[in-house]
Amino acid sequence: MKHVKTLNTQTLNNTVKKGGCGECQTSCQSACKTSCTVGNQTCEQKK
Amino acid sequence: MIHQYKSNGYNIVLDVNSGAVHVVDGLCYDVISCLNRQNRDYTAETLKEPSVLEFLEQELGGAYIVSELKEALEDVAELTGAGKLFTPDCYACLLDEVKERKTVVKALCLHIAHDCNLACRYCFAEEGEYHGRRALMSYEVGKKALDFLIANSGKRRNLEVDFFGGEPLLNWQVVKDLVAYGREQEKVHDKHFRFTVTTNGVLLDDDIQEFINREMDNVVLSLDGRRKVNDRMRPFRNGSGSYDLIVPKFQKLAESRGQERYYVRGTFTRENLDFSEDILHFAELGFKQMSIEPVVGDETDPYAIRGEDLPAIMEEYDKLAKIMIEREKSGKGFHFFHFMIDLEGGPCVAKRLSGCGSGTEYLAVTPWGDLYPCHQFVGQEQFLMGDVDDGIVRPEIADEFRSCNVYTKEKCRNCFAKFYCSGGCMANAYNFHGTIHDAYDIGCEMQRKRVECAIMIKAALS
Structure with missing residues (x-):
């Protein structure tokens, strides 16, 4: 594509079917404790 | 839903529902912006309709020649067909779950x-x-x-x-x-x-x-x-x-x-x-x-x-x-x-919809064993859920936290950052608005900015 560079191959909708195992880290445990940041968490299945 | 912004010389387009992030040139940025303003549910097919190119010509003809617009539109249609642009919101059906x-x-x-x-x-x-x-x-x-x-x-x-x-x-x-x-x-x-x-x-x-x-x-x-x-x-x-x-x-x-x-x-x-x-x-x-x-x-x-x-x-x-x-x-x-943002291996949609987990998956325990939805609610008696001897004795508190997500909060539903913060901190929402079903507005502004910066850094280092 001449006009576009896409940064990621994985899309969110692809995770609908296989998602939700619940083994991932709880958001607030990592560093924040006063806000909520989920987008930087790692999926346990992809580690 | 599409969110686009310019930062540090990069033209960035975030397709919110797929999470796809595109760095585009000025022409493509303008084309997407024009299409997005129409607020239509585009598909790869509808984008190929002659009326779409005519519309772009009308809107952007002064700045670009038709062949350029056509070329950019082809890229847009290809991304849309691949589920990476103008992606419909398919998550509402998961909400009951x-x-x-x-x-x-x-x-x-x-x-x-x-x-x-x-x-x-x-x-x-x-x-x-x-x-x-x-x-x-x-x-x-x-x-x-x-x-x-x-x-x-x-x-x-x-x-x-x-x-x-x-x-x-x-x-x-x-x-x-x-x-x-x-x-x-x-x-x-x-x-x-x-x-x-x-x-x-x-x-x-x-x-x-x-x-x-x-x-x-x-x-x-x-x-x-x-x-x-x-x-x-x-x-x-x-x-x-x-x-x-x-x-x-x-x-x-x-x-x-x-x-x-x-x-x-x-x-x-x-x-x-x-x-x-x-x-x-x-x-x-x-x-x-x-x-x-x-x-x-x-x-x-x-x-x-x-x-x-x-x-x-x-x-x-x-x-x-x-x-x-x-x-x-x-x-x-x-x-x-x-x-820090993980565009490739980040959390699944289920996790992004369920938020930080306070009150359900995550609890705070006081020195004498009382259970609260999280550390920030400790000491607020109306959130006392139970204790380590008897377990959860007020499950209705957990139910309320469980029912709260980015689709139930008016302010989150149309926010581009909803899948990155997952609705933000419920304690902050409660402290500023008296309900967990709201959002701490100043915190939201900063969160949106941080998501934009995080993506821009990815663009710069890609």
Whole structure:
């Protein structure tokens, strides 16, 4: 594509079917404790 | 839903529902912007209809020639066909599932000490006492808390326990005993405990460091940055500063962990809106993993962030993002927690819809064993859910937290950042609006900016 560079191959909708195992880290445990940041968490299945 | 913005010379297009991120040229940026304003549910097919190109010609004909517009439109159609642009929202159908989901408890924040040897001015725990009395958790209460966690964790194998306070090092023997108990129990029940600790470092010594390195998955080291900034907000009870005592201990600990699995974590207030200097100070001290969070305080607190501070904060985040790119390119990079974003291997949609987990998957335990939705609700009696002896006796509180997500909050539904913050901190929402079904507006503004910066950094380093 001449006009576009896409940064990621994985899309969110692809995770609908296989998602939700619940083994991932709880958001607030990592560093924040006063806000909520989920987008930087790692999926346990992809580690 | 599409969010597009220009940052540091990059034209960035975020397709919110797929999470796809595109860096585009000016022509394509304008084409997408024009199409997006039409508010239509485009598909690859409808984008190929002659009327679409005619519309673009009408709108952008003065700036671009038709063949250019046609070419850009072809790229847009291709992305749309691949499910990476104008992606419809297919998650609403999951909402009932999210609300009705059977949750298990997978993380506890153990308030091992409601006492502290510092007197930080902004402390939401009120110098460790949480609107209550000074207290240390006994081994018996801690043991019951771990038993409660194991019993309520279902098939979940990885269990998280954060030793929090107040200052956990004031009750260190109990921490050590509870870790030993946890290690014993994880074998019996086929579980794996991930222990973490949050400390101000005052009592940190070689023995404690050795134990932390052996047993703790992560350690959060509280420090606000430059000496004068830290000492103004984080004094000892006699008013003297804590920086000089703590910094060498933190440096040693970070180094002993190979500069991994820790965060130096500070708080910025309206008294240091130039907080990028504090982050750079961390970097100068040799730290590689860091976080600086905006203070959350009542509007009457002189140090609280106000709406009028936002432009300066936005500039500061932009400045920090640019510095981080340069440092990364010159081999002097570091991680800033709020700019970390995983575009490829991030959490699944189920996780993004279910939020931080407070009140359901994550609970706080007071020194005497009471259960609250999270550490920030401790001491607010209307959120008392039960205790480690009787378990959850007010399940309706968990139900309320479980039912709260980015689609039930008016402010979140149309926000581009909803899948990155997952609705934000419920305690902040409650503190500012009296309900968890709202959002802390100033926090949202900053969160959106951080998501934009995080994506821009990815674009710059790709």
